[in-house]
Each structure stands twice: as structure tokens, then as C-alpha cells.
Amino acid sequence: MTAFVALMAHERETQALGAIAGRLGWDQETMMPPGAAAQRGEEMAAIEGVLHARHTDPRIADWLAAALAPDAAGAANLRLIRRRFDRASRVPAALAAEIARVTSLAQGVWARARQAEDVAAFLPTLAHVTRLRREEGAALAQGGDPYDALVDGFEPGMTSAALGGMLGALRPRLVALRERLRAAPPAPALQGDFPEAGQLEMARRVAAAFGYDLARGRIDKAVHPFSSGGGNDVRITTRTNPDDPFNCIYSTIHEVGHAAYEQAVDQAYLFTPVGSGVSMGVHESQSRIYENQLGRSRAFTGWLYGQMRAVFGDFGIADADTFYRVVNRVDDNPIRTEADEVQYNLHILMRFDLEQALMRGDLAVAELESAWNDRFLADFGFAVTCPSRGVLQDVHWPVGLFGYFPTYALGNVYAGCLHAALRRAVPELDADLAQGDTSGATGWLRDNLQRHGGLQTPRDTVARAIGAMPDEAPLLDYVEAKFADIYPL
Amino acid sequence: MTAFVALMAHERETQALGAIAGRLGWDQETMMPPGAAAQRGEEMAAIEGVLHARHTDPRIADWLAAALAPDAAGAANLRLIRRRFDRASRVPAALAAEIARVTSLAQGVWARARQAEDVAAFLPTLAHVTRLRREEGAALAQGGDPYDALVDGFEPGMTSAALGGMLGALRPRLVALRERLRAAPPAPALQGDFPEAGQLEMARRVAAAFGYDLARGRIDKAVHPFSSGGGNDVRITTRTNPDDPFNCIYSTIHEVGHAAYEQAVDQAYLFTPVGSGVSMGVHESQSRIYENQLGRSRAFTGWLYGQMRAVFGDFGIADADTFYRVVNRVDDNPIRTEADEVQYNLHILMRFDLEQALMRGDLAVAELESAWNDRFLADFGFAVTCPSRGVLQDVHWPVGLFGYFPTYALGNVYAGCLHAALRRAVPELDADLAQGDTSGATGWLRDNLQRHGGLQTPRDTVARAIGAMPDEAPLLDYVEAKFADIYPL
Numbered sequence: 001m002t003a004f005v006a007l008m009a010h011e012r013e014t015q016a017l018g019a020i021a022g023r024l025g026w027d028q029e030t031m032m033p034p035g036a037a038a039q040r041g042e043e044m045a046a047i048e049g050v051l052h053a054r055h056t057d058p059r060i061a062d063w064l065a066a067a068l069a070p071d072a073a074g075a076a077n078l079r080l081i082r083r084r085f086d087r088a089s090r091v092p093a094a095l096a097a098e099i100a101r102v103t104s105l106a107q108g109v110w111a112r113a114r115q116a117e118d119v120a121a122f123l124p125t126l127a128h129v130t131r132l133r134r135e136e137g138a139a140l141a142q143g144g145d146p147y148d149a150l151v152d153g154f155e156p157g158m159t160s161a162a163l164g165g166m167l168g169a170l171r172p173r174l175v176a177l178r179e180r181l182r183a184a185p186p187a188p189a190l191q192g193d194f195p196e197a198g199q200l201e202m203a204r205r206v207a208a209a210f211g212y213d214l215a216r217g218r219i220d221k222a223v224h225p226f227s228s229g230g231g232n233d234v235r236i237t238t239r240t241n242p243d244d245p246f247n248c249i250y251s252t253i254h255e256v257g258h259a260a261y262e263q264a265v266d267q268a269y270l271f272t273p274v275g276s277g278v279s280m281g282v283h284e285s286q287s288r289i290y291e292n293q294l295g296r297s298r299a300f301t302g303w304l305y306g307q308m309r310a311v312f313g314d315f316g317i318a319d320a321d322t323f324y325r326v327v328n329r330v331d332d333n334p335i336r337t338e339a340d341e342v343q344y345n346l347h348i349l350m351r352f353d354l355e356q357a358l359m360r361g362d363l364a365v366a367e368l369e370s371a372w373n374d375r376f377l378a379d380f381g382f383a384v385t386c387p388s389r390g391v392l393q394d395v396h397w398p399v400g401l402f403g404y405f406p407t408y409a410l411g412n413v414y415a416g417c418l419h420a421a422l423r424r425a426v427p428e429l430d431a432d433l434a435q436g437d438t439s440g441a442t443g444w445l446r447d448n449l450q451r452h453g454g455l456q457t458p459r460d461t462v463a464r465a466i467g468a469m470p471d472e473a474p475l476l477d478y479v480e481a482k483f484a485d486i487y488p489l
Numbered sequence: 490m491t492a493f494v495a496l497m498a499h500e501r502e503t504q505a506l507g508a509i510a511g512r513l514g515w516d517q518e519t520m521m522p523p524g525a526a527a528q529r530g531e532e533m534a535a536i537e538g539v540l541h542a543r544h545t546d547p548r549i550a551d552w553l554a555a556a557l558a559p560d561a562a563g564a565a566n567l568r569l570i571r572r573r574f575d576r577a578s579r580v581p582a583a584l585a586a587e588i589a590r591v592t593s594l595a596q597g598v599w600a601r602a603r604q605a606e607d608v609a610a611f612l613p614t615l616a617h618v619t620r621l622r623r624e625e626g627a628a629l630a631q632g633g634d635p636y637d638a639l640v641d642g643f644e645p646g647m648t649s650a651a652l653g654g655m656l657g658a659l660r661p662r663l664v665a666l667r668e669r670l671r672a673a674p675p676a677p678a679l680q681g682d683f684p685e686a687g688q689l690e691m692a693r694r695v696a697a698a699f700g701y702d703l704a705r706g707r708i709d710k711a712v713h714p715f716s717s718g719g720g721n722d723v724r725i726t727t728r729t730n731p732d733d734p735f736n737c738i739y740s741t742i743h744e745v746g747h748a749a750y751e752q753a754v755d756q757a758y759l760f761t762p763v764g765s766g767v768s769m770g771v772h773e774s775q776s777r778i779y780e781n782q783l784g785r786s787r788a789f790t791g792w793l794y795g796q797m798r799a800v801f802g803d804f805g806i807a808d809a810d811t812f813y814r815v816v817n818r819v820d821d822n823p824i825r826t827e828a829d830e831v832q833y834n835l836h837i838l839m840r841f842d843l844e845q846a847l848m849r850g851d852l853a854v855a856e857l858e859s860a861w862n863d864r865f866l867a868d869f870g871f872a873v874t875c876p877s878r879g880v881l882q883d884v885h886w887p888v889g890l891f892g893y894f895p896t897y898a899l900g901n902v903y904a905g906c907l908h909a910a911l912r913r914a915v916p917e918l919d920a921d922l923a924q925g926d927t928s929g930a931t932g933w934l935r936d937n938l939q940r941h942g943g944l945q946t947p948r949d950t951v952a953r954a955i956g957a958m959p960d961e962a963p964l965l966d967y968v969e970a971k972f973a974d975i976y977p978l
Contacts, residue, residue, distance in 0.1 A: 012531075013535045013538065016531050016532045016534070016535035016536075017532075017535050017536065017539065019528075019532055020509060020513060020532050020535070020536055023513065023516065023532075024509060024512065027512065027516065031520070031707065032722065033703065033704055033705050033706055033707055033721070033722055033724075034704055035702070035704040035705035035721045035722075036705060036720075036721045036722035038721070039508075039720050039721045039722055039759065039760075040722070042501075042505050042760060043505045043506075043508055043509050043512075045505070046502045046505035046506050046509070047505075047506065047509055049502065050506065050539055213524070214522065215522055215523055215524040216522050216524035216525060217522055218520065218522055231525075231528050232522070232524045232525045232527070232528045233521065233522055233524075233525035233528055233529070235522075270528065271528075271531060
């Protein structure tokens with residue numbers, strides 16, 4: 001048996017065990033009885049221990065030294081295995097274990113602090129988590145920038161400098177657009193009561209419209225919408241809020257974007273590192289283009305309006321044009337996950353700056369809340385009213401996910417590029433979307449991006465699909481044109 | 490760190506990983522999308538490989554040689570770990586892997602053969618499975634009896650000779666009773682249509698009545714009812730048949746018996762070998778006493794009749810006495826899982842004899858169907874009409890579970906003993922059951938048997954609860970008295 005064959009056989013089992021750990025996480029959020037939490041923590045620790053031991057198995061170094069890749073997918077797999085082995089080997093086992101333990105407990109501390117609107121109760125834990133991640137970043141960076149090393153964990157090859165350039169360029173035009181829209185007459189808002197059964201029916205309809213294959217997936221309810229799994233078992237969750245059916249509908253389309261990407265990766269790559277979405281940023285580009293550029297388009301909302309009338313009856317919106325403006329309403333909302341296409345990236349830019357300051361020691365944990373509130377007022381023009389709608393709103397920092405937020409904005413930038421290329425490639429797109437037919441769009445994404453999985457770097461994956469290096473201009477052009485139409489001067 | 494502490498730390502992780510494999514099995518039967526089957530097979534193989542490597546880790550022999558148990562639970566854990574290590578080490582890894590592979594595929598072959606009523610299509614696979622299990626039994630027995638070695642895997646310490654004595658003694662009195670009942674006027678049968686929602690509501694009501702803790706469990710639908718998990722995460726499944734609500738109700742009570750046992754084991758034993766039900770036979774004693782001696786009692790069916798009228802309205806049964814006779818109706822039914830209390834053990838005795846003949850080479854696989862049909866006619870007085878209602882009805886042999894069937898009858902014998910002791914200990918039992926209150930019975934079982942988990946051998950576990958060595962007389966006395974009352978001469 002050659003070194004390559006031995007390595008890939010080992011990797012195949014590792015991937016299968018990783019899939020099991022992922023499925024267990026899904027179970028925890030959807031099916032697990034409440035009394036099982038402590039027991040489940042011990043189970044998760046056991047499987048994570050098995051995975052860590054496999055990721056750092058010393059035989060991997062020997063196999064990698066001797067392995068010859070038979071083809072491009074093999075070469076990409078060697079590259080990805082080497083990358084994971086190097087990263088896992090740099091972090092001392094004791095530090096990795098402490099991070100796992102502390103971040104697992106931190107989630108509960110954060111949830112209670114958020115519930116009680118008590119930032120101070122959470123600060124000691126946040127300080128601990130921040131210090132551990134800084135240590136981890138330093139161990140990973142080996143003399144380089146610790147924050148960049150964390151970013152690289154979510155978006156291989158990306159740096160804070162490159163992100164800063166790309167995302168920083170979004171800021172002036174988005175702020176200018178936002179100011180203009182705040183001065184315009186507000187768009188109409190949705191009112192009424194939308195029963196859960198109808199919302200779940202809408203979730204199934206939009207999932208089907210976007211080509212989510214339920215023979216290889218399923219939809220359940222959970223506190224937070226997410227997508228989980230790979231290959232032929234990719235599951236999504238959704239949630240319902242009686243006042244706001246759009247939350248259910250658009251979070252479903254968003255998660256279908258993630259799930260469709262995983263379902264579309266070439267089956268020949270199953271149980272290998274190449275067989276998954278290539279990065280968080282590229283993943284987010286798929287969820288975002290499904291949700292926004294397609295799902296919130298004038299054409300698709302025309303179809304959606306008819307579907308909602310079929311399910312809910314008359315819900316007080318007179319026509320499809322008004323419905324389109326309701327769906328894309330821009331208002332003062334401090335919650336990132338509920339933000340419109342204009343303001344969403346401003347939320348991310350703020351978090352990106354604050355987390356870099358935290359990681360680099362330029363901002364003390366004790367000063368985070370006031371820094372957040374000051375920056376929020378400056379960027380959004382209104383004040384944060386309480387921590388749960390401010391600095392305590394997101395789970396990311398509590399569980400130590402520093403370097404994760406910027407991939408959301410990067411995903412939006414990539415979605416802007418992909419959308420421009422898609423419009424060129426599929427000129428009849430709006431006519432199809434108006435019938436609820438997304439197959440032209442999703443087929444183009446599948447053929448040009450999704451099926452390749454991790455064959456190339458994240459940036460090259462997007463570049464291959466659009467035929468150029470990605471930049472922020474198409475996203476800005478799209479947002480400005482769209483909202484100038486919705487909010488005419 | 491002492492050898493005992495090191496061994497138990499290793500074992501704790503092994504138990505947690507075993508729990509994960511069990512949860513994955515549950516997912517497969519309840520939640521998994523159909524397209525994920527092949528992928529899941531690879532995941533199951535990966536976790537089973539991890540477990541097998543841990544079960545046979547050579548360090549276990551060293552730890553066992555040096556370990557000193559600090560208490561009775563520690564001593565029991567050492568005994569159980571040694572037993573598993575010895576058994577796992579005796580079976581060559583290649584044989585274990587081939588058994589896993591062949592039995593996994595055999596289930597599909599059997600399902601298709603059963604669907605097509607085509608015994609011949611299944612014979613080559615059955616011959617292969619039988620040969621592999623015979624080899625495994627020989628490896629385990631090390632010169633002893635291979636079939637006994639397989640029985641010992643399900644019921645530690647039990648032999649075919651001991652089972653033959655105990656179960657063989659059931660036969661004359663059960664056959665005599667059965668003959669008498671066949672000659673009696675038949676009991677009334679249930680008729681009508683019972684909607685699924687009502688059946689699932691009944692499942693929740695009986696589960697609550699029998700003390701199933703849904704904060705540490707859940708009920709889902711599956712093709713076959715089963716119980717899965719341990720400690721604070723024990724889940725059951727049920728199924729519905731529009732013609733036959735008793736299938737749903739009594740399979741739920743049965744699985745609640747299994748689940749309640751696991752939920753009741755002392756929490757101090759969690760993630761150790763002592764922390765689970767001690768054997769298949771003792772487990773079945775709990776499911777059977779819940780289902781039959783309690784659930785099909787005159788007192789409890791009085792309460793159940795009122796519940797069913799509340800859920801389904803008038804369903805054509807005039808009074809509680811008639812309802813009791815309907816629930817306990819004895820008729821000609823070739824299906825084991827639908828058998829009444831009189832005939833169930835006759836099904837088991839037949840399988841016990843046939844599987845011993847198969848394993849010992851006294852019966853060729855090619856002759857199994859005719860041997861089955863002959864024996865069935867002789868024992869039950871009517872002929873098998875088709876293989877799916879005959880030799881192909883059960884999944885056990887197809888997946889190689891030789892030695893498993895007799896634990897069902899053993900469980901019934903144990904349930905008979907426990908019921909007699911319970912009646913002595915809780916004289917007001919019928920008054921409670923008539924109110925749907927099982928707490929006196931389930932509390933007695935919990936305190937006297939369930940909480941001890943695997944602290945003692947299976948037989949000693951029952952003996953401790955009843956204050957004597959178990960035998961078959963109480964079961965026979967109970968069945969004869971019950972059915973003499975239902976079918977008076």
C-alpha cells in the first residue's frame with residue numbers, strides 16, 4: 001500500500017468520525033431531551049478527543065512526506081490534510097483541551113448574562129476566552145499575527161490586511177446609502193399573525209423552490225437556524241415567530257444555500273477533505289446569494305407573494321410591488337441577524353474592528369461594552385438600548401470565535417461577484433424567478449462553484465466561477481441600484 | 490494514578506463513544522434521510538472500528554492485572570470489563586469485520602426476500618451468516634459449546650442446558666392451556682378505524698402513566714418499536730396501524746419498560762459498565778411486566794378503557810370487562826410479535842430449538858423452512874401460509890443474532906417471578922392500577938431491581954429482588970389463572 005493510499009484510508013475514517021460529531025451537534029440542537037445536556041457534553045468531549053488524536057497522529061507526517069498524489073483532487077487533499085495537521089500540531093494539547101472546556105461552559109454563562117442583561121457577569125469568562133484564543137493564535141502564528149492565524153482557520157489564505165482593504169472599501173458607500181435611506185419616507189411594514197403551520201409550509205415551499213433535496217436532508221425546528229452535515233445527509237433547521245414570517249422564510253432560504261452547496265459537491269470527493277465547502281466565506285456567499293440576490297429579488301418576491309397568499313390568505317399587502325418593498329424594508333434595528341442588505345455589512349465591519357482591537361490588546365474586555373455602544377451610535381445613528389440588543393447579542397465571541405465575523409462580509413462580497421456573473425450567464429433569470437424557478441441560477445452555481453468543493457483555495461474557487469479576481473464593486477453597485485429603486489429620491 | 494483509575498478513565502470515554510454509536514443507530518431508524526444510507530454505513534463502520542480498538546486495547550490487560558477495586562461497584566466494573574476484553578480478544582479482527590460487513594448487508598437481502606416471499610433468495614446469505622456466527626461461537630467458546638458462547642453474549646452466565654430446563658418446563662402447561670382456549674368460544678375482537686393522532690396521544694398517556702421521564706427521553710415513530718440509549722437520554726419509538734391501536738399502545742408500554750430500566754439505574758454508575766441494564770433477559774423482564782402483568786391486567790385495562798373512550802369516543806366496546814377480554818384475546822396468529830401471553834413463549838421455544846439445530850449442524854439451512862413449517866403446525870395447530878408470516882418474519886437470524894431469542898422467554902419467566910413478589914410487596918396494586926397509577930409497581934421495580942444496573946449477575950439481580958432463585962412456576966400459575974378467568978370453562 002502506498003503512503004497516499006494509507007493516508008487517505010486513515011483520512012476517510014477520520015472524516016466519517018467528524019461527520020458523526022457533526023450529527024451529534026445537530027441532535028443536541030433539535031432532538032436531545034433537556035435532561036441529557038451534561039451527559040452529551042461528556043460524549044462530545046470523547047469524540048472530539050478521538051478526532052484530535054487522529055488529526056495529530058504522527059504517522060500523518062510520514063505519510064505526507066512520502067505520498068504522491070495521483071490527480072488534482074489528491075493533491076488538494078494532501079494540501080488540506082497537511083494544513084490541518086500543521087495547525088493541530090502547533091496547539092498544545094492542554095491548551096486545546098482548556099479551550100474546549102472553557103468555551104463549552106462559556107455559552108451557558110453568556111446565555112444567562114444575556115437573559116439578565118448583565119454584561120459584568122460575563123466579563124470574567126470573556127476575558128478568559130479572549131486570553132486563551134490569543135494564546136492559540138500565537139501558537140498557530142509561530143511569530144506571525146495571532147489574529148490572522150485565527151482568521152485563517154475559517155478562511156484559509158485570508159489575512160486581516162486583505163480583509164481590511166476589501167471590507168473597508170464597503171464602508172463609505174454603505175454609510176452614504178444608509179444616510180440617504182434614513183431620510184426617505186419609510187417603506188411599509190408587515191403586520192398580522194402568521195400561524196406556525198403556515199410558516200413551516202412556506203419553509204417547505206421555498207426549500208423546494210431552491211432545489212433542496214429532502215431525500216438527502218430534512219428540515220426541523222431549532223432555537224437558531226443552521227445547516228449541518230455533508231454529502232447525502234445535509235440537514236437544516238428553521239424557527240418561527242408569529243409576527244414575522246420572513247424570519248422563517250429567509251432563514252430557510254439562507255440555510256438551503258449552505259445545504260445545497262454541501263449536497264452539490266462532487267460525490268467522488270465524499271469522506272475526503274475536498275468533499276466539503278471550501279471556507280466559511282465561500283459558504284456564506286452561497287447562503288447569501290440564495291437569500292438576498294435571488295430570494296429578495298423583485299422577480300422572486302412576486303412568486304413568493306402568491307405563495308404567501310395561498311398559504312395565509314389575504315395578509316394586508318395589496319400587491320406584489322408593495323410586498324417587494326416590505327421584504328426589503330430598511331429600518332433601525334440593532335440586531336445583526338435581522339439586518340437588511342444595506343446595513344448588514346456595517347454590523348460586520350464594527351465587529352471586525354472591535355475583535356481585532358480585543359485580540360491585539362488595544363481594547364480591554366472591561367471597555368468592550370462602551371466601545372460597542374459608542375461605535376454603534378456613530379455607525380447607525382441611534383443608541384443601543386440594552387446589552388441583549390447590543391454587545392451580548394451574538395454567540396460568536398462568547399464561544400471564542402474570533403476571526404469568524406469578517407467571513408460573513410466576505411461572503412456578501414463574493415455573492416455580489418457571483419450574482420453579476422450569474423446575470424451575464426443566465427439572461428432569462430428574472431423570468432424564471434418570477435415563476436419560482438431557481439434552477440437556472442442554482443444550476444449555474446452548482447456547475448461553476450459548488451461541485452468543486454475544496455479543490456482550489458477559497459479565492460480561486462470564486463475566481464474560477466466569475467472569470468476574474470473577486471472585489472467589492474459588484475456588491476456595492478447591486479445594493480445601490482436595488483435600494484435606489486425601492487426608495488426613490 | 491492507580492491502574493484502577495486509569496482503566497476507569499479509559500472506560501468512561503469508551504462508554505461515551507458507545508453511547509454515540511447507539512444514538513447514531515437511533516437516528517438511522519427515526520430521522521435519517523433515505524439517501525444517506527450508504528454514507529451512514531461508512532460512519533457506523535468507523536465508530537465501530539474505534540470501539541473495537543478500545544475494547545481490545547492491550548493496556549486493558551495490564552490495568553486489569555494491577556487494578557484494585559475500591560468498592561462493590563468497582564469490582565463489578567472490573568468483572569464486566571474483563572469479560573468484554575476476553576470476549577473481544579478471542580475473535581480474530583478479520584472475522585469480526587467480516588461479520589459486521591455481511592450482517593449489515595444481510596438485513597437488506599432479508600427485507601427484499603421477505604417482501605418477495607422468496608426464501609430461496611435469502612438462503613445463501615443465511616448460510617454465510619450462520620457459518621460466520623458458528624466460527625465466532627467456536628472462537629469465543631475455546632473448546633466449549635459455540636452456541637452457549639453466543640447465548641452468553643446476550644445473557645452472561647446462561648447456558649443452553651439451563652435455558653432448556655427452564656423453558657422446556659413451560660411447554661406442556663402452555664400447550665395444554667392453548668388447546669383448551671382454542672376449544673372455547675372466541676373473545677370479541679376490536680373493530681373500527683383509529684386515527685394516528687389519537688394513537689400517538691394514547692402513547693403519550695400510557696408512557697406518562699408508566700413514569701417514562703420525557704425530560705430525559707422522547708417518543709418518535711419508526712418502522713419497528715425500540716428503546717435506545719442510557720442514563721439521561723433514553724428514547725423510544727412506536728408505530729401506528731389504523732386497525733389496531735393496541736399495537737401502538739402496548740408496544741409503547743413495552744418500550745417504556747426497557748427505557749424506565751435504563752433511566753432508573755443509579756446515576757453514580759453513569760458511563761461505566763455497571764450503569765446499564767444487566768442483560769437482555771432481565772431487560773425483557775421489565776418490558777414484559779410493564780406490558781403484560783401490569784398493562785394487560787384487569788385493573789389497568791379498566792383505566793385504559795376510559796382513556797381510549799376519551800381519545801377516540803365510542804369505539805364499539807360496551808364495557809370495561811369486554812374491553813379486558815378484547816385486549817387479552819387469544820387467536821390464531823402466526824406472528825410472534827403479535828402473540829398473546831399464552832402463545833408467545835411457544836414461538837420462542839420453537840426458535841430456540843431450531844437455532845440450536847442450525848448452529849450445531851443438525852439442521853441444514855436449506856431445510857430450515859420445512860422444519861419451521863412442520864414444527865409450527867405441530868405446535869400451533871394451523872399451517873404457515875407464506876414465508877413473511879413464517880420463517881422470514883423475524884430480523885434476528887438474518888443479522889446473525891443466534892442465542893438472542895431465548896432471552897425473550899427468560900424475560901417472561903423473570904417477569905412472572907417479579908410479578909408474584911410485587912403482588913406480595915404492594916397489596917393495594919390493583920386499586921392503584923385501576924386509577925392509572927403504576928407508581929407503586931414501578932417504584933418497587935426501581936428500588937429492588939432497576940437501580941442496581943449491572944452490579945450483580947443477571948440471575949442474582951432477579952434473585953435479590955424476589956428473595957429466591959427464579960423459576961418458571963409463577964409465570965405458569967399467573968397465565969393459567971388469568972386465562973381461566975377470561976375463558977371460563
